Amino acid sequence: xxxxxxxxxxxxxxxxxxxxxxxxxxxxxxxxxxxxxxxxxxxxxxxxxxxxxxxxxxxxxxxxxxxxxxxxxxxxxxxxxxxxxxxxxxxxxxxxxxxxxxxxxxxxxxxxxxxxxxxxxxxxxxxxxxxxxxxxxxxxxxxxxxxxxxxxxxxxxxxxxxxxxxxxxxxxxxxxxxxxxxxxxxxxxxxxxxxxxxxxxxxxxxxxxxxxxxxxxxxxxxxxxxxxxxxxxxxxxxxxxxxxxxxxxxxxxxxxxxxxxxxxxxxxxxxxxxxxxxxxxxxxxxxxxxxxxxxxxxxxxxxxxxxxxxxxxxxxxxxxxxxxxxxxxxxxxxxxxxxxxxxxxxxxxxxxxxxxxxxxxxxxxxxxxxxxxxxxxxxxxxxxxxxxxxxxxxxxxxxxxxxxxxxxxxxxxxxxxxx
Amino acid sequence: xxxxxxxxxxxxxxxxxxxxxxxxxxxxxxxxxxxxxxxxxxxxxxxxxxxxxxxxxxxxxxxxxxxxxxxxxxxxxxxxxxxxxxxxxxxxxxxxxxxxxxxxxxxxxxxxxxxxxxxxxxxxxxxxxxxxxxxxxxxxxxxxxxxxxxxxxxxxxxxxxxxxxxxxxxxxxxxxxxxxxxxxxxxxxxxxxxxxxxxxxxxxxxxxxxxxxxxxxxxxxxxxxxxxxxxxxxxxxxxxxxxxxxxxxxxxxxxxxxxxxxxxxxxxxxxxxxxxxxxxxxxxxxxxxxxxxxxxxxxxxxxxxxxxxxxxxxxxxxxxxxxxxxxxxxxxxxxxxxxxxxxxxxxxxxxxxxxxxxxxxxxxxxxxxxxxxxxxxxxxxxxxxxxxxxxxxxxxxxxxxxxxxxxxxxxxxxxxxxx
Numbered sequence: 001x002x003x004x005x006x007x008x009x010x011x012x013x014x015x016x017x018x019x020x021x022x023x024x025x026x027x028x029x030x031x032x033x034x035x036x037x038x039x040x041x042x043x044x045x046x047x048x049x050x051x052x053x054x055x056x057x058x059x060x061x062x063x064x065x066x067x068x069x070x071x072x073x074x075x076x077x078x079x080x081x082x083x084x085x086x087x088x089x090x091x092x093x094x095x096x097x098x099x100x101x102x103x104x105x106x107x108x109x110x111x112x113x114x115x116x117x118x119x120x121x122x123x124x125x126x127x128x129x130x131x132x133x134x135x136x137x138x139x140x141x142x143x144x145x146x147x148x149x150x151x152x153x154x155x156x157x158x159x160x161x162x163x164x165x166x167x168x169x170x171x172x173x174x175x176x177x178x179x180x181x182x183x184x185x186x187x188x189x190x191x192x193x194x195x196x197x198x199x200x201x202x203x204x205x206x207x208x209x210x211x212x213x214x215x216x217x218x219x220x221x222x223x224x225x226x227x228x229x230x231x232x233x234x235x236x237x238x239x240x241x242x243x244x245x246x247x248x249x250x251x252x253x254x255x256x257x258x259x260x261x262x263x264x265x266x267x268x269x270x271x272x273x274x275x276x277x278x279x280x281x282x283x284x285x286x287x288x289x290x291x292x293x294x295x296x297x298x299x300x301x302x303x304x305x306x307x308x309x310x311x312x313x314x315x316x317x318x319x320x321x322x323x324x325x326x327x328x329x330x331x332x333x334x335x336x337x338x339x340x341x342x343x344x345x346x347x348x349x350x351x352x353x354x355x356x357x358x359x360x361x362x363x364x365x366x367x368x369x370x371x372x373x374x375x376x377x378x379x380x381x382x383x384x385x386x387x388x389x390x391x392x393x394x395x396x397x398x399x400x401x402x403x404x405x406x407x408x409x410x411x412x413x414x415x416x417x418x419x
Numbered sequence: 420x421x422x423x424x425x426x427x428x429x430x431x432x433x434x435x436x437x438x439x440x441x442x443x444x445x446x447x448x449x450x451x452x453x454x455x456x457x458x459x460x461x462x463x464x465x466x467x468x469x470x471x472x473x474x475x476x477x478x479x480x481x482x483x484x485x486x487x488x489x490x491x492x493x494x495x496x497x498x499x500x501x502x503x504x505x506x507x508x509x510x511x512x513x514x515x516x517x518x519x520x521x522x523x524x525x526x527x528x529x530x531x532x533x534x535x536x537x538x539x540x541x542x543x544x545x546x547x548x549x550x551x552x553x554x555x556x557x558x559x560x561x562x563x564x565x566x567x568x569x570x571x572x573x574x575x576x577x578x579x580x581x582x583x584x585x586x587x588x589x590x591x592x593x594x595x596x597x598x599x600x601x602x603x604x605x606x607x608x609x610x611x612x613x614x615x616x617x618x619x620x621x622x623x624x625x626x627x628x629x630x631x632x633x634x635x636x637x638x639x640x641x642x643x644x645x646x647x648x649x650x651x652x653x654x655x656x657x658x659x660x661x662x663x664x665x666x667x668x669x670x671x672x673x674x675x676x677x678x679x680x681x682x683x684x685x686x687x688x689x690x691x692x693x694x695x696x697x698x699x700x701x702x703x704x705x706x707x708x709x710x711x712x713x714x715x716x717x718x719x720x721x722x723x724x725x726x727x728x729x730x731x732x733x734x735x736x737x738x739x740x741x742x743x744x745x746x747x748x749x750x751x752x753x754x755x756x757x758x759x760x761x762x763x764x765x766x767x768x769x770x771x772x773x774x775x776x777x778x779x780x781x782x783x784x785x786x787x788x789x790x791x792x793x794x795x796x797x798x799x800x801x802x803x804x805x806x807x808x809x810x811x812x813x814x815x816x817x818x819x820x821x822x823x824x825x826x827x828x829x830x831x832x833x834x835x836x837x838x
Contacts, residue, residue, distance in 0.1 A: 058529075059529060170669065170670040171668030178669070179669070181669060185664070190543075191526050193524040193544045195520055195522065196517070196520075196618055198521075201522075258528060259526050259528065260529040262526060263524045263543075264522075304532055304533075308535065315535055317536060319532060319536075343790075345535070352535075
């Protein structure tokens with residue numbers, strides 16, 4: 001590491017921390033009474049949240065999930081009535097993995113993460129770029145690249161990743177800190193149906209488990225205690241002492257809505273999302289930790305916005321790639337939009353036109369004792385906003401990657417209307 | 420050596436067969452390691468008296484000494500009352516896969532755009548070439564009752580044979596004194612016992628090949644074998660490992676050399692199968708004639724068969740679902756020259772054109788894979804492998820032959836035996 005890099009890593013965050021401290025001090029002084037804020041700008045008054053649960057779901061447009069006739073009524077109606085609906089929440093890329101990395105590490109999309117890393121290959125860093133971005137290509141970031149988990153541990157706080165199905169088939173991944181062997185094929189790209197040896201099947205997808213893509217996490221012995229099967233969550237919710245300060249929950253490929261139908265024959269899509277949330281959200285909301293000072297964030301990795309036009313030989317697909325919040329492309333894509341790619345498949349010639357690098361509008365739903373039921377916020381947010389918000393909530397004023405982007409707005413009083 | 424007359428393989432994985440004088444070489448593991456049910460299943464597996472001819476058992480076609488594969492190079496085996504009824508498909512090996520075959524499934528991405536842009540949406544799983552059985556005991560019922568195989572005309576007839584077998588007391592001890600008073604249940608229990616034997620007996624998964632020793636650090640592959648593996652793995656060359664997975668599992672599990680997915684490779688029609696004398700008869704795999712569920716309605720699946728394991732394939736004498744090829748070298752040459760020199764493999768039609776993929780009706784020939792290397796070449800292009808490459812890949816595939824099978828092959832070669 002040269003002096004400039006040291007300065008970048010040590011001094012810049014320090015300055016940011018100082019500015020952030022000043023900012024929030026002023027904020028505390030000037031804070032307004034929280035109120036329902038549809039259409040109003042963010043009012044960053046921070047409630048004393050100490051237990052956060054992120055539930056990451058897959059590939060849904062805002063309108064499909066929260067619009068009229070949603071096939072996930074528990075989410076779209078029951079939970080929305082209890083919490084805060086963020087109508088302008090955006091994913092940060094396509095396909096899945098780059099979004100998860102943005103949520104927990106603030107790193108921007110690259111060619112491999114955008115394509116979901118079918119090979120679990122090390123990221124080869126060739127440089128650095130503004131906003132803590134690492135330049136290079138690959139999937140598993142080097143130890144110097146930190147995540148929210150590292151920040152929490154440094155702050156003496158606890159965290160866990162709860163991954164449904166992880167370890168069901170130990171030949172694919174272990175039951176804790178489960179990932180493919182580094183630099184080998186990722187067999188978890190495909191869901192595995194039930195078999196004699198694996199009666200429940202295995203629909204864990206490494207690409208939906210953000211922590212696995214950082215050596216700063218997977219190289220730690222703590223990874224085996226902190227990234228565990230979802231089954232553990234029920235036990236951990238029993239008391240405040242056993243509930244981590246931060247929980248990241250990824251359902252399997254069926255229950256996160258990615259697949260439909262699923263490898264185990266379940267319907268998948270929004271139907272299975274609905275069932276999963278009906279099962280787990282009440283458990284969390286009934287937990288002592290949530291009741292005391294909890295926050296549930298239900299979000300989606302990317303939107304499915306786009307257009308499909310059938311042609312004589314196949315189909316033309318347009319992916320919008322819309323973004324918000326002055327999202328930056330990052331240093332590693334190097335693409336000139338629109339991008340046109342063609343491939344031949346069983347469905348004929350598929351021409352895919354991608355208009356931009358964003359992840360399209362998904363919406364998100366937040367639940368908390370500090371949120372008035374029925375709150376709606378039209379303030380734009382994205383996964384980098386989420387990361388910054390989590391850092392703010394936990395008193396971490398060193399923002400990772402694009403969470404430190406100038407002018408990025410964290411969740412504020414437009415959401416925490418019950419504070 | 421007299422030719423064996425063999426029972427047919429209609430639906431099968433567990434088939435029967437082997438007539439006459441050549442005794443089946445039985446090499447399963449120690450009975451003391453088996454549960455009582457599995458020990459009973461072993462006796463049933465080898466019982467020729469359960470067939471109408473009295474000359475075939477499961478082990479006849481699935482010979483333990485041939486890695487539970489066919490004991491000869493016939494494309495299909497013969498069964499029925501007089502061993503003259505031909506089967507429909509080549510006998511697969513039972514080694515390695517039985518505990519791992521996932522239930523038949525067709526996973527799709529929920530997002531219509533991802534359905535078009537993701538590359539892998541083929542079905543997977545299920546027992547037999549067309550995946551139509553989700554349990555081994557369901558599958559085992561068919562050869563027992565098939566007129567082309569063991570030819571029991573009813574469960575009553577089969578239960579009567581079981582009740583007079585030498586192991587009938589064991590059967591009663593396991594399933595009740597009056598079990599034979601309920602013929603349907605008795606036969607069901609017999610198939611469950613067969614399943615238990617196949618799942619428990621270590622001879623179905625010995626992991627004793629040179630490749631396994633190499634993975635365990637107990638053997639060295641030669642330079643030629645390593646070159647062959649590299650060609651096997653290279654996605655731009657043989658690309659074999661994209662379906663025949665060959666990497667260690669996350670827990671160190673040795674690979675099975677199959678992904679259990681379905682594929683149409685366009686194997687030429689085999690006129691040596693008696694059924695193929697009817698020009699209107701086609702074996703369409705997922706589309707029938709034996710599969711009768713909703714899968715057969717998906718016309719894009721006509722011609723797809725489940726990818727077999729390549730373990731012990733170098734010891735076989737018959738390849739692909741229709742047994743069209745009789746040497747592994749020929750198979751490898753077919754893969755790399757199918758499209759560069761199709762006239763070598765397919766007949767020329769009345770219009771003077773080569774009838775590629777002639778084992779499928781013209782309307783289904785577009786289902787054949789022409790997009791994945793090495794099946795994406797064009798007429799006149801240079802094949803991805805030359806003769807030396809093929810020698811190298813063959814050398815690698817021979818490392819997948821289990822010790823007991825390889826030893827038997829060498830013994831036969833030395834004694835001049837042939838099949």
